[in-house]
Amino acid sequence: MIKPARKEIESLTPYVPGKPIEELERELGIRKAIKLASNENPFGPSPRARRALARSLAGINRYPDGSCFILKRALSAALRVPEDWIVFGNGSNEIIELLVRTFLKPGSEAVTSESTFLVYDLVVQAAGGKLRKAPLKNFTYDLPALRSLVTRKTSLVFIANPNNPTGTIVREQELVRFLRGLPKNILVVMDEAYAEFATDRAYPRSLKLLSRFPNLVALRTFSKVYGLAGLRIGYGVARPEVTDFLNRVRQPFNVSSVAQAAAGAALTDTPFLKKTTANNRRGLQFLYRGFKRLGLRYVPTQANFVLFEVPGGGDKYYQLLLREGVIVRPMGGYRLPDWLRATVGLPRENARLIQALKKIL
Ligand SMILES: Cc1ncc(COP(=O)(O)O)c(C=O)c1O
Incomplete structure (x- = not known):
């Protein structure tokens, strides 16, 4: 019998992604379904990225640039961090x-x-x-x-x-306190997939903190605000002591040429980024009002989605x-069985969610 290593x-449970629109329409024989389940950009991809993507197609007979040279240079300038930190x-x-x-040592x-x-x-599994988990406090x-779960066996914190x-955040002050009290051989990974949506002034400036804390890593993605989830491209920013090891372990051509081209263009698409974040702010206000009117509890969020409670x-x-x-998105897998998570959509999609909830309730 074949056994895994x-x-x-x-005992792994496969990740359950948000349900695709086509699947739902096929199953229920309906049309015009909307998906507010995977925290994607409701406007589609950045138009600049789309054009760059089309231009890049002519080169897909070649392997991509494994170092992402051009994109790295652009991102380094945009983030004001050295290229070898990316x-x-x-x-x-x-x-x-x-x-x-x-970085996860065997048995750690x-x-x-x-x-x-x-x-x-x-x-990790x-x-x-082993992944040890501290309870949330006020969501x-x-x-x-988390600190109290750290032992000599700990290699990483996520x-x-x-x-x-x-959708909640830890603030810069708390984070700095946490980092100060942590052994320096433990890597702290700040997964900031939704950083661009955060409006709270206390949101940590993790890239600045990298100069003080060499054990910090910040992760960002082109999947959310830039609208490129289907292309699969994201990045980590860390000190070269960390990125050097990651570069040794990663596959040489882990990011496609088309993804690199599109990401480089998306990075400069300021009008699209502004439109996306403005829509998000307005959409959240609309959803909050809708939940309040329906008497549903929700958790104020700094991201492009919101968690809300439904009775029963x-x-x-x-x-x-x-x-x-x-x-x-149902939240049973996240140990929040009475809650649902909805991504902020276009105004008409947000209205449709509230309308549907009203009808059901
Ligand atoms: C917290 C968080 N991190 C990382 C990701 C992964 O993003 P991607 O692999 O598309 O860059 C997601 C996506 O939903 C996320 O919610």
């Missing part, structure tokens, strides 16, 4: 995996929170490590509680900031919303 792999991945998911493969542990991004679990990462699925179980409401052609 480690017993932890046998490492690209097939989505920021790949950097999470690379960090674990590179990683620390994170309950009700956070499920990929940390998958990756697949690598034969927010509780850094002192902090999703803003957190997915709660999230799964039931998830199914009822599907029948209305609205796909959101």
Whole structure:
């Protein structure tokens, strides 16, 4: 019988992605379903990225530039960090995996929170490590509680900031306190997939903190605000002592040429980025008002999605919303069985979610 290399792999539960629109329409024989389930950009891809993508197609007979030279130079200038502090991945998911493969010692542990991004679990478990989780406090990462789980076995700490699925943030002051009190051989990964949506002034300037804390890593992605989730490109920013090892472990051509071209163009598409973040701010205000009117509890968010509570179980409401052609994300897998997570959509999509909830309630 074929067995995986480690017993932890046998007990892995595969990641359940948001339901695709086509699948729902096929299953229910409906049309014009909307998806507010995977925190994607509701406007589609950045138009500049689209044009660059089309131009780049002529070169796909060649292998991509494994160093992402041109993109790295542009990003380095945009972020004001040296080029050798940046490492690209097939989505920021790949950097999470690379960090674990590179820095999680056999038999050692990683620390994170309950009700956070499920990929940390998958990756750590697949690598034969153990992920220890502190409870959330007010739907927010509780850094002192994370600290109390750190032992001599800990190699990595994962902090999703803003957190997915709660949308809450840890603030710069708390983060600095946490970093100061942590042994310097433990890597702290700030997973900032939604950084561009955060408006709270206390949101940590992690790239600045990198000069003070060499054990810090910041992860960002082109999947959310830039609208390129389908192309799979994200990056990590860390000191060269860290990126050097990641570059040794990663596949030489882990980011496609078309993704590099599109990401470089998206980076400069300021009108698109402004439109996206403005839509998000307005969409959140609309959704908050809608939830309040319907008497539903919600968690104020710094991201492009919002967690809200439904009476009598999230799964039931998830199914009822599907029948209305609205796909959101049930939260049972995140230990929040009475909650649903909805991505901020276009104004008419947000209105449709509120309308559907009103009908169901
Ligand atoms: C917290 C968090 N980190 C990372 C990712 C992964 O993004 P990607 O691999 O598309 O860059 C996501 C995507 O949903 C996320 O929510």
